Amino acid sequence: MAITSANQLELLQTAEAVAREKMIDPDLVVQAMEESLARAAKSRYGAEMDIRVSIDRKTGRATFTRVRTVVEDDMVENHLAELTVAQARDYLENPEVGAEIIDEVPPVEMGRIAAQSAKQVILQKVREAERDRQYEEFKDRxxxxxxxxxxxxxxxxxxxxxxxxxxxxxxxxxxxxxxxxxxxxxxxxxxxxxxxxxxxxxxxxRTDPQFMAELFKMEVPEIYDGIIDIKAVARDPGSRAKIAVISYDGSIDPVGACVGMRGSRVQAVVNELQGEKIDIIPWNDDAPTFLVNALQPAEVSKVVLDEEAERIEVVVPDEQLSLAIGRRGQNVRLASQLTGLDIDILTEAEESERRQKEFAARTSLFMEALDLDEFFAQLLVSEGFTNLEEVAYVEVDELLVIDGVDEDTAGELQARARDYLEAANKKALEEARELGVEDSLVAFDGLTPQMVLALAKDGVKTLEDFATCADWELAGGWTTENGERKKDDGVLEPFDVSLEEAQNLVMTARIMLGWVDPTELEAEAEEEAAEESSEDATEETEA
Missing domain, CATH: 2.40.50.140 (Nucleic acid-binding proteins)
Structure with a gap:
């Protein structure tokens, strides 16, 4: 097959036909043809030659050219595609390195194999262009x-x-x-x-939570317009779902707007989701209040939130327990996904039993440590005292509010508490030193003798050992494995040391040992503060 005047226009017609069929740019098809013809020409003139083909976009005429590049005298590797500056003077007056000498060559006769190869190149290029077009079309969707x-x-x-x-x-x-x-x-x-x-x-x-959110956006004009916002979605696909919504217009009820007249809007979503039951819940920034809403239809008596552990404890009436948990734990699981909190559910009876145990344990502690009778120890617990440190170092006025306690009695109580604590501290230090704890750790500000003993039992015996600890190793924390949150116990967790306090203690130890330059920390803190203020300013501008 020769590229003659008889079939020059057919190239453009073919390119346009393929481009229309595949919905791609016709120029991409022409480029593929140029590359395929260039390959065929190389098989005729030699693979070492730099043969290029250019197809006129108006007439369809294919021009075959041989390109040679001017290189340094000692850099010639391919004599068919490169030539020296001296050789180039036969073609150019003042040749420079990098210049190209272009000569037109006769069109090639394409045999059956060359034509088949050209066809494969064109198909490959068209297929790649089609894939790119598909990706560009769908990536933003x-x-x-x-x-x-x-x-x-x-x-x-x-x-x-x-x-x-x-x-x-x-x-x-x-x-x-x-x-x-x-x-x-x-x-x-x-x-x-x-x-x-x-x-x-x-x-x-069809199971992604955002599928349901997008369905509501299609059915509820207020969501599409931004008057109502979907804050969270949790689904057990095909069975039950919970969706939290908030209205930015006080005159519009977000739940009512999502339900629609006689449930028409929510029913349209339910029908699309194969009858999936949907609980529409009003969003609240207050986590406990939001959780109470999320556990509907169960009633909640009491909520205790542990923000650091991202856990929440819920107390429900005994007869509401099965409703709060739901079938196979479905209700509490969806509420947990919706709020992002781990939820522990207790009945009122279980919570009462636990409180009684805590009350008995504290009473026993005060009876033994302060040499009190049971009635007086119970009075202290009833007034909110939970440990000996509170009794020993609290303001005297707080002890005087207890019935039957005068200044002398209050002084005696505090003296007994302090004596007991001093004895306990002394014993703890002795045990810690027997375990090999060095004075550098004992004298470190922020650690009590009981903390030092706990560290010693865990193998932390020097200030250097303490400085290498991670904050979560001291204060404890939570990790997620295979989608389940697991508790990591901290050495100092029994002493109510928070993660932030643990960070400060470890950083102080590192500064004392010279491992960290405090001026660098101050500079980093200033940079972070500057970045936060810049982000806040950007958000305000966008708002």
């Missing part, structure tokens, strides 16, 4: 809902025609036991779009 048509099902995964591409709905992204037949219409959430070797992969989902 991640996080939205798309309507498609089921093409086929493979091993439980559904292949969906989404217009100019195909998406995959994996079996674990389907609701319950959903099954589809070819040509069924389906609505999905575009969870992710990835560029892979085999082309762009569009991953669809």
């Amino acid at each position: 991640a996080g939205t809902i798309i309507n498609g048509v089921v093409k086929r099902e493979e091993y439980g995964n559904v292949i969906v025609d989404v217009g100019r591409g195909e998406g995959i709905l994996r079996r674990n992204e389907k609701i319950g036991r959903e099954s589809y037949r070819p040509n069924d219409r389906i609505r999905c959430y575009i969870k992710d779009v990835r560029r892979e070797v085999r082309g762009p992969q569009i991953f669809l989902s």
Whole structure:
């Protein structure tokens, strides 16, 4: 096959036809043709030559040229594609290194093998262009809902025609036991779009919590307009879901707007989600209040929040326990996902029993340490005293409010408490020193003798040992493994040392040992403060 005047215009016509069919830029097809013709010419004139082909975008005429580059005299590696400055003077008056000498060569006769090779190059280039077009089209649509048509099902995964591409709905992204037949219409959430070797992969989902949020955005105009905001979503796909909403207009009830007239809006979402029951909950910035709402329909008697551990303790009436937990723990699990907190549920009877045990333990402590009778020890506990340090170092006035306690009695109580604590501290120091604790750790400000003993039992016996500790090793913390939060016990956790306090103690030890320069810390703190103020200013400007 020769590129003659008879088929020059056919090149452009073919390029336009392919571009229309694949919905890509015709110029990309022409470029692929140029590359394929250049390869065919190299097979005719020699692979070492730099042969280039240019197709006129108006006439379709293909021009074949040989390009040679001017290089330094001692840098010539390919004599067919490179030449020296001296050799270039035959073609140019003042040749410079890097200049190109271009000569037109006759068009090639393309045999069957060359034509087949050219066809493969064109198909490959067109396929790559088509993939790039698909990726560019769908990459910005991640996080939205798309309507498609089921093409086929493979091993439980559904292949969906989404217009100019195909998406995959994996079996674990389907609701319950959903099954589809070819040509069924389906609505999905575009969870992710990835560029892979085999082309762009569009991953669809019907179980993602944001699928439900986007459905509500389609059904509730107030959400689409930004008057109502969806703050959190938790789903047990196909069974039950909870969605937290807030209204920025005091005259609009967010829950009522999402439910709609006679439940029309929420029912449309329920129907799409195969009958999934949906609890619509008003959002509240106060975590305990929000949790009470999230545990609906169960009633809550009491809530205790531990912000540091991100845990919350909920007390419910005995008859409400099964309702609060839900079938197979569903209600409390969804409430936990919605609030981002670990939830412990106790009945009023269990909570009462625990409080009685704590009361008895504190009473016993005061009876033994302060040599008091049971009635007087119970009075101290009832007034809120939980440990000997509070009794020993509290203001005398706080002891005088107890019935039957005068100044002399209060003084005697504090003296006994201090004597007991001093004896306990002395004993703790003796045990710590027997374990090999050095004076540098004993004298470190911020550690009590009991803390020093606890550290010694854990193998921390010098100030250097203490300075190498991580804050969570001292104060404890939480880690997540396989989606489950696990508690890490801290050496100083029984002494109510917070994570921030542990950080300060460790950093102080490092400064004392000369491991850290305090001026560098101050500079870093100033930089962080400057960055935070800059971010705040940016947010205010955007608002």
